[in-house]
Amino acid sequence: MxxxxxxxxxxxxxxxxxxxxxxxxxxxxxxxxxxxLYSTEVSKKIDANDLDANENTKMSKAMKAYLERAKAYDDFIKTEENNYNLGKLHLSNMMGVKSTNFTQIDVDKAIRYLFPSGLYDKKARPIMKHPKDIFPVKKAAQFDSTGRPYHSMxxxxxxxxxxxxxxxxxxxxxxxxxxxxxxxxxxxxxxxxxxxxxxxxxxxxxxxxxxxxxxxxxxxxxxxxxxxxxxxxxxxxxxxxxxxxxxKQSVMQNSTIPELMYDSNNRPYILVTDCMRKNARGEVLVIGQGSGKITVNGLPMVNYFKNLQEREQIIFPLHFTDMMDRVDVEARITGGGPSGQSGAIRWGIAWALRSFVDLNMIQKMKVAGLITRDWRIRERKKPGQEGARRKFTWKKR
Amino acid sequence: MNLFNRFILRIKKSTNLRNTSSFAETMELSDEILPSIYTRETDPVYHNESHLNKLYNIPSKDCATILSHGLMNQYKIQLKIFNEMSILIRKPSIELLSYLSKSDYAKPVNKYVIYGECGSGKSTLLYHLLHYGYNTNKIIVYVNHAQYWFTKPKEIKYSEIERNIIDLPIDTRIWLDKFKLLNNHILCQANIKLSKSYKWGTGANFPKDSSLIDLINFGIDQTRYASEIVAALVNELKQASRIGLCNVLVLIDNYNIFFSHYTQIKNSLKKFALTSEFSLTQNFLEITKSDWCNGQIIVTVDTAVNKDRQESHLPRYLLTKEGFEHLDPFLPINVENYSEDEFYTMIDYYKHKKLIRSLTSNGEKELKLLSGYNPYKLMDLCKHL
Incomplete structure (x- = not known):
């Protein structure tokens, strides 16, 4: 209500x-x-009881104007709602589904199917939704029918x-x-x-x-x-x-550290999925009681990453937490280049190591920026420009 | 050793410490009290399992001769700052040395193919064998920079005898020069005579029974005949060892380059030449045939030189079918990355040479992970600036 x-x-x-x-x-x-009280239903209540019954009684001009606006708005919403229901009926007919089972999700699917759009911005693509979701709700009256505000201030x-x-x-x-x-x-x-x-x-x-x-x-x-x-x-x-x-975020996150799991050899492990950096995506498996063996896509890390920079990236969380010879790491990674891939694996290792170290160390890792995720990705090229931001060289003629 | 320490180290070394370093002192000390990472046995002939994981120095008087063919750039600088050429005695070299000392030289030549990951120490192993060959008075046919012949030669000449063959006169002469420097004392001793007469053009005429050294000297003086003379030299060496006049040790680094299709040289048809179109390739393929005895052939294969074959470091893949059939039968020998003991020997060596200082146990772990026990990568991490 x-x-x-x-x-x-x-x-x-x-x-x-x-x-x-x-x-x-x-x-x-x-x-x-x-x-x-913010709702159209409240205004309806006033509309039904007060407007007719209190015609004779004194009513403020502001209240009258408000009631008129509320009525116009309700009428508008009603017609829009009728149109929406009719449209939904047509859609269900077109899609060959029973109209009783036709939900908003089905409507979205049908619209996507019937009006395929390649527009970049998702908000610019065709939509069909209930008018209440599209038109903003009007603010309800802050005063009673005599024009006396509810709030003292x-x-x-x-x-x-x-x-x-x-x-x-x-x-x-x-x-x-x-x-x-x-x-x-x-x-x-x-x-x-x-x-x-x-x-x-x-x-x-x-x-x-x-x-x-x-x-x-x-x-x-x-x-x-x-x-x-x-x-x-x-x-x-x-x-x-x-x-x-x-x-603070750190206080809220501490509770979400997963517990260690144990495999058939009774070795503790943590699997981190959805590791990302730039265009690289992958997953990292950190196994305890190890000897510092790191493999990437089945190859030793040293053979997979030719440059020292990337190898140092991967070792950084292990070095920071002093776990270099205590865990094994298996990473599977696709997409992106060496720098993105190593960055993704670095984050995955650090994220998994939270379960292996104490809270104090986690705080230190956070300060070192190991836990923080790098969400930046490549910005798209724009038409009429040389790149994402750079413009073509301007020539007078 | 973390990055910060290394940075500090760099700063220290780049400032006045270099001038005031106790480099000369260290050398004197090392002569008197040899650290336990070294072995006093400097003759590879006597190297056996008891010397494993130890370093030995090539005697400084022989150094110039043995390393006359040139070194990898990295080694060159190290040789200069350490003033010594140290080689780690490893399992595959001990294995190969035992094969070389025990094999029957009356039978056709044995062939060994050394393979392993990039930077695992194959070329260094060849230096060890080179030293062995030098000490046992063998004639050494050593090739180590063959890849440069096909990418950036000094001069290209289409052969006068066969039009579709490419000669590299200057490179050939340089090789002949180095060959003579390396084998001069044995060539003088053995006094090999030519088995048949050779004649090229008007000026070059070598009757039967003239000296082999004269032939080599002629090739060094007359650059345009160098290619033909290498062919004759290969022929004569095989002939001489068949008779038993000399014992030949063939060492070829990056042998798979001879079966690569990647060159930067255009042939007479203005197309990129194959490596098989070069006279030098044909000569060194000739000496690796099995039709002679009283010799040994040791070659290495590496992914670094073959741009069209990078997926595996195994000999069958790198040699291709053609090369495999050419060499067959051979014994493959794997050179692996450092073992734990070898790793610590090298760390001690670098510490002894003061390339790394104040290395913590965490630093050792970091070096292990960053290098993955790979010799070249470890050297790269610990190297001079």
Whole structure:
């Protein structure tokens, strides 16, 4: 029914009832439920109940205009929807499939078959989708039928941003009060807040959190909330602070390291598929309890890679982790040139070695850039140009 | 040794350390107390299993003669900075030396084909055998840079006798010169006489029973007859060893070049010539036939010289059917990459020569992985700047 766009609400799950943040957050929640409802269905509700029944009652001009716009939009969507369903029926007929089983996936397939397109950009190719997926959803009314806004800070033009700032200040006051109490009672145990494994959300994410366009306000907001973090009791409102912080990538990735597997000879091994660098693709098998034997496509590494540069690339992760004579490596690689192939194998070995070394070493490898994947690929040549970026030599005539 | 250390090493060596190095001192020391990586036995005749994985020095007085045919560039520089020519005594050379000392010289010549990966030490093995031949007073027919005859010769001349044969007079004369330098003392001793008379043109006339040295000297002086004289020389050497006047050791490096179809020389029809159209090829194919005795033939095959055959280093593939049938029957001998012991000997050698310093155990492991125990690649990693 009602779609709540606020991702802040997700954070409520982690808050214990009874705490000082709990009350605060419950108040935020109530405000939200009054305020921001984004859906066409809401407008329909108003449309059905209020428009006819309240014809006689006083209605603001803004509300009237809004209702007219909403009606026009709904009508438009309805006709588009009819057209879409009719088109789907025709398509299923053409493809010889029962219309009842004809899903969106089948529609996409049929369109790809009937209108084959060689256009480079996938967005430029012909599509047929439900109008709701194509036309943007209109923002729902922020005020009731009498023209009274739901949100108390509606006239600031950025109600949620200012509300968030108010919440920060309110937290500050709350903490000051508790601090006074603690000093009075003289049982002063401070737990410092630890924010080392997270960082502030960037502007884009903050906009997503607040559902509002902000620009320079982000800096002001971050500086305000940083003041809150410096409060000696900031750990009490950590849940509130963590709404605006993002966990660091390294902390999130640590949990995904695969466990070692064992083959028939009871040797541990890790298989890394999808190794890539430039145009080279391949897979790397790192086997423990080895002697430093490295083969590439069945050949010894020394014979496969003629240049020293490539051999050094492959040895680098083994040398870095001091595993040169403790593992065997088998790599299968296709495509690309020697530099790309060796780079792909280097990444594969480093990725597999995570399971063989301790967490401290993984952090070191990350700093050395071994874990980072190089996603860059060759840029295509453009028509009317000499290469990807370079233009033809300009001649006057 | 990681890259950083090597970099430091390079900086150190490129600055004043080179001038103040204890190079001369080291030589004196090595004369007195020989490190355990060396063996005092400098005569290959007495080399056996007990000398395996040890280095021996070619005596400096013989060095100039034995290496008269020239060295690989890399070796040349090493020879200059070390002031000695050290050869590692390895399993295939011990094997070959035992065959050479035990074989029956009354029977037709035995043929050995040395094969192995690129840079595994085949040419170095030939130097060892060359030294053996020199010490046992054999006449040595040694060819080591045959590939350059077909890619960048000094001069091309279409033969006066047969129009479709290509002569390389200057290259031939240079080879004759080196041959004489290498075998001078034995040629003087043996005093070989010509078995038949030779006559080319008006000036060149060699009656029967004239000296072979005169023939060679004539070839060196008169460049235009050099090719014909090599043909005569091959013929006479075979004849002389049949009678038992001399013992001939034929050593040809990169023998498969003679069966390659890749040359950069155009023949009289303005097409790229085959290697078989060269008089030198015909001469050296002639001496590797089985129709003579009292000699030994040892050749190597390598992928490096044959541009149209790169997939395998095995003799049948590199020699092609034609070459295989020409040499057959022969004994193939594989030269492998370094074993663990040989690897450590060489590391100790490079340490002794101060090419590498402060090598950690991790550095050794890295060298093993980077070189894959390949002699040439190891030398390349540890070489001078």
């Amino acid at each position: 009602v779609v709540l766009v606020f991702s802040q609400l997700i954070a409520f799950k982690h808050v214990k009832p009874g705490g000082c943040t709990y009350n605060l957050l419950m108040r935020i929640n109530n405000n939200l439920n009054n305020g921001c 509606f006239y600031t033009t950025k109600p949620h941003y200012y509300k968030a700032l108010y919440d920060v200040v309110e937290c500050m006051h709350l903490l000051d009060a508790t601090e006074d109490k603690l000093i009075k009672n003289d049982n002063h145990i401070l737990v410092p807040i630890d924010l080392s494994n997270s960082q502030w959300v960037n502007q884009e994410n903050l906009e997503g959190l607040l559902v509002e366009k902000i620009s320079t306000e982000q800096e002001y907001f971050i500086s305000s909330i940083e003041k809150l973090c410096q409060h000696p009791l900031a750990n009490d409102v950590k849940d509130f602070i963590m709404i605006y912080r993002k966990l």
